[in-house]
Amino acid sequence: MGDILGLVAKRLGLGLIILLIISVIIFFMVELLPGDIASAVLGQGATPENLAALRKEMGLDQPAIVRYLQWLSGAVMFDFGNSIVTGESVTETIGERFANTLFLATYAAAIAVPVSIVLGVIVALLRNTIFDRVANVATLTSISSPEFFLGYILILYLAVNTGMFPAIASLREGMDFFELLHRTFLPALTLVLVVTAHMMRMTRASIINLLSSPYIEMARLKGTPPWKVIVKHALPNAWAPIINVVALNLAYLITGVVLVEVVFVYPGIGQALVDAVSKRDFPVVQACCLIFAATFILLNLAADVGAILTNPRLRHPK
Amino acid sequence: MSVFVIIYYTLLLGASCLAAYFNKRSAFLLLFSLTLVSFVLGIVGGVPALKFVAVSAGLLAMAAMVSYGFREFLVAISSVNMAKELRTAPLTAGFGMFVIFTYAVAGIFAPIIAPFGEAQVITSAFAPADDTMLLGADQLGRDMFSRIIYGARNTVALALAGTVLAFFLGALAGLLAATTGGLFDQFLGRMSDVIMSIPSLIFALLMLSIFGGDLANNTTSFWLLVGFAAVVGVLMVAAISESSIIGWLIGLAVMAGFATVFAGFMLTIFNPSEVILVLVVAVIYSPRVFRLTRAVAGNVVVMDYIEAAKLRGERKWYLIRREILPNSTAPLVAEFGLEFCFVFLLIAGLSFLGLGIQPPTADWGSMVRENATLISFGELTPLIPAAAIALLTVAVNFVVDWMLYRSSGLKV
Numbered sequence: 001m002g003d004i005l006g007l008v009a010k011r012l013g014l015g016l017i018i019l020l021i022i023s024v025i026i027f028f029m030v031e032l033l034p035g036d037i038a039s040a041v042l043g044q045g046a047t048p049e050n051l052a053a054l055r056k057e058m059g060l061d062q063p064a065i066v067r068y069l070q071w072l073s074g075a076v077m078f079d080f081g082n083s084i085v086t087g088e089s090v091t092e093t094i095g096e097r098f099a100n101t102l103f104l105a106t107y108a109a110a111i112a113v114p115v116s117i118v119l120g121v122i123v124a125l126l127r128n129t130i131f132d133r134v135a136n137v138a139t140l141t142s143i144s145s146p147e148f149f150l151g152y153i154l155i156l157y158l159a160v161n162t163g164m165f166p167a168i169a170s171l172r173e174g175m176d177f178f179e180l181l182h183r184t185f186l187p188a189l190t191l192v193l194v195v196t197a198h199m200m201r202m203t204r205a206s207i208i209n210l211l212s213s214p215y216i217e218m219a220r221l222k223g224t225p226p227w228k229v230i231v232k233h234a235l236p237n238a239w240a241p242i243i244n245v246v247a248l249n250l251a252y253l254i255t256g257v258v259l260v261e262v263v264f265v266y267p268g269i270g271q272a273l274v275d276a277v278s279k280r281d282f283p284v285v286q287a288c289c290l291i292f293a294a295t296f297i298l299l300n301l302a303a304d305v306g307a308i309l310t311n312p313r314l315r316h317p318k
Numbered sequence: 319m320s321v322f323v324i325i326y327y328t329l330l331l332g333a334s335c336l337a338a339y340f341n342k343r344s345a346f347l348l349l350f351s352l353t354l355v356s357f358v359l360g361i362v363g364g365v366p367a368l369k370f371v372a373v374s375a376g377l378l379a380m381a382a383m384v385s386y387g388f389r390e391f392l393v394a395i396s397s398v399n400m401a402k403e404l405r406t407a408p409l410t411a412g413f414g415m416f417v418i419f420t421y422a423v424a425g426i427f428a429p430i431i432a433p434f435g436e437a438q439v440i441t442s443a444f445a446p447a448d449d450t451m452l453l454g455a456d457q458l459g460r461d462m463f464s465r466i467i468y469g470a471r472n473t474v475a476l477a478l479a480g481t482v483l484a485f486f487l488g489a490l491a492g493l494l495a496a497t498t499g500g501l502f503d504q505f506l507g508r509m510s511d512v513i514m515s516i517p518s519l520i521f522a523l524l525m526l527s528i529f530g531g532d533l534a535n536n537t538t539s540f541w542l543l544v545g546f547a548a549v550v551g552v553l554m555v556a557a558i559s560e561s562s563i564i565g566w567l568i569g570l571a572v573m574a575g576f577a578t579v580f581a582g583f584m585l586t587i588f589n590p591s592e593v594i595l596v597l598v599v600a601v602i603y604s605p606r607v608f609r610l611t612r613a614v615a616g617n618v619v620v621m622d623y624i625e626a627a628k629l630r631g632e633r634k635w636y637l638i639r640r641e642i643l644p645n646s647t648a649p650l651v652a653e654f655g656l657e658f659c660f661v662f663l664l665i666a667g668l669s670f671l672g673l674g675i676q677p678p679t680a681d682w683g684s685m686v687r688e689n690a691t692l693i694s695f696g697e698l699t700p701l702i703p704a705a706a707i708a709l710l711t712v713a714v715n716f717v718v719d720w721m722l723y724r725s726s727g728l729k730v
Contacts, residue, residue, distance in 0.1 A: 021512050029528055130344040137410065140719070144711035146663055148670050148686055149704035152693055160696050167694065255519040259667050274671050277527040285527045292520045300515070
């Protein structure tokens, strides 16, 4: 077991280093602004007194490296400073929204993961038939469509024309769980369509890759029944690629969520990010970017670690 | 039971019986499962659902015929070698090439095809379609059809420019890293790792928040362009002149001139905020190109003929140009198509969020956003630009799929 722990620890350390570098990029990109944040906020009509006051308030009179360390130590404790536009604490503004986004992503993943793995395995077993080709064209179309296209089609047919689901996924206090699921069904379905297509294609590819290996052929040749070939011989080795596929696509959900939230006016962190970018509210932008990047790295790490843990060769070293 | 339903089932059943009789197994399976699905759909949705199925099947058949015709047309007009390759193309690839051709025509001849100008206000907001306006008017009373045609020019040109720049930077760095190796290779590799570990849309939003607002002016975008050209130029000079000091001096001088001309040229085509968008996209996607080029070139560099060329005393630039590039074109071309799709979707997404191409320039992403209110009245028009985006991406993907399959080095 020592080997595995070492490998996992190494991956975790690498992820931490990358996250640190990204925090440096996110912080110092804002420093690229000519002048500083204060002059960017106040615009060209600012008086020197106003500028000096704002600089003092934001701590801009200290060197960049000190401010970076302060920002980073705050970020570790989930304190991202105050918004430039509203003056409120960033954490309070985006904290609840982050929970909403996590809910939407979990909802989508709970539907997409089982569906796409089952469909992917079926398509892989039926490869080179007409069904495989139809599935190929369908998934390719779904991947190639922008999220807002799928979202608006769903709104048009499931909300406007038939009225089965609400077109706007607004949330209010005290909704019960089923109403919540009903209200957020369309955004979740949009995400499911995109992610399922990706996952199905990747599952299909990895299963086909597996089924062409010599030991599967050997199992077939010695007369093992087909279901046993799949369950006993293929599946134990398929977990690693499947876990990889799932984690990578959950990471993909993160980018998709931004556009979907805007289409359905869902109060999530993606919409907060887009608003902050158009208002140039840098502390909020930095916080959102850091959260998104951290989640992305975490999921990629999970993929790596999962692949290591489910690899029979590593679990039973010679 | 209307006449339509009877004809519909008779046709389907007849066709599946014929397929079964002539032992066309896959055709029979398809037709018969369609019949079974129609039973369910007919019970649930009634005649309209069946009509929908019939219309989509008709459309599919028409698309197949168009793609077949277009492929045969291409075979007929191309040279013998090209024709042999083209004959192996599946129908989907033929369809992809047809769509790309159509978009190219629409983009290049936009001013001739479009009946009105892209920013010309001709009627009241959301006016319905009539004889002069095929698709009605948008939220400011501009002709929707003309704007969609102009959108083919603006959106695709921008995405193409972004992809080309990303390719220049990524491919050059990849080739250089593969031939140089050592610390340089390691450094570029780790740098691309870091950039790729930030989700692309998030990174784009971060950079646009910094270079937006007052900063999207001529001076900033000019210097950013010069900076980008300088990075590409230094890589190129490093590849060509290697360790000769005079070579570096001449190269850097030429490069500085070239960078200025390039920046001026880009600014005459695009406005400043579009230039920044192109550069942001190029920076985000170049690491992906770098990864692939590095991998492909890495496989070529270890070949015996490269060793022979090195022993002959050939220089790095010769190796890149005459030995490595010709042997890695196929995967690189396919990658170009794939990157174009990613870039195109990213730019469309950013424009949809109102952060990409700025009005009054006609662009598909922002058109969807601006006319989205129409959807709540059950109108299809706002979806047409979004469908245009999806169609082009699908088409490029179809062609890329065929290329990947052909260049078997990268079978998916």
